[in-house]
Amino acid sequence: MAILAPSILAADLSNLAQQIRMVEIAGANWIHCDIMDGHFVPNITFGPIIVKAARRVTKLPLDVHLMIEKPDNYLEDFIKAGATTITVHQEEVIHLNRTINEIKTLGANAGVAINPSTPVSTLEDIAEFVDLVLIMSVNPGFGGQTFINNSLRKVGEVAELRKKLNANFLIEIDGGIDRITAKQSLDAGCDVLVAGTSIFKSDNISAATIELKNLIG
């Protein structure tokens, strides 16, 4: 059964506790937190304070996706705030092996993400050390964008890489996930599906969560 990770980027942050509880009760498995700094991506969202607030209202794993420059400087803050998994971008981190080790030493699971234009081959020498590989299926920075179709091919390539390395990281997809792309991503080999708009901007958050959960279950 795949993991559903609603992204609170699309949630009503003035009702964060209620919104998280709603998706939790409806069967969400993880809570995805999109951290943006206005440098690595054009948008700014929130930092460890909101992750800490989320930690107080749920026992679900917090899946923290760092779309920021110099993520090394903030790993400890996010882990102290309650992050379960920290994912950094391959494009931003120069000493990726060191950063992945540091995340694990600090007590969190470690993930690596790649943008739509970054080939899977760039992960060949780091994949065996991570707990999660995140394939971005939109250009990071904003919710509500259209799914980029060749992401499905990349998911297949990551699954092949996992097999070749005899590794056991999870494969996550993020961006433009709705009923149709959720099913396609699952068929392509994804283990974790992030969904923001299709859950939190829907008319009925509980029903949308349940529907996606049933689809990927």
Ligand code: DX5
């Ligand atoms: C994009 C973020 C995504 C985004 C997904 O930069 O990493 O997690 O919130 O949102 P939707 O589901 O709206 O594409």
Ligand code: ZN
């Ligand atoms: Zn994300």
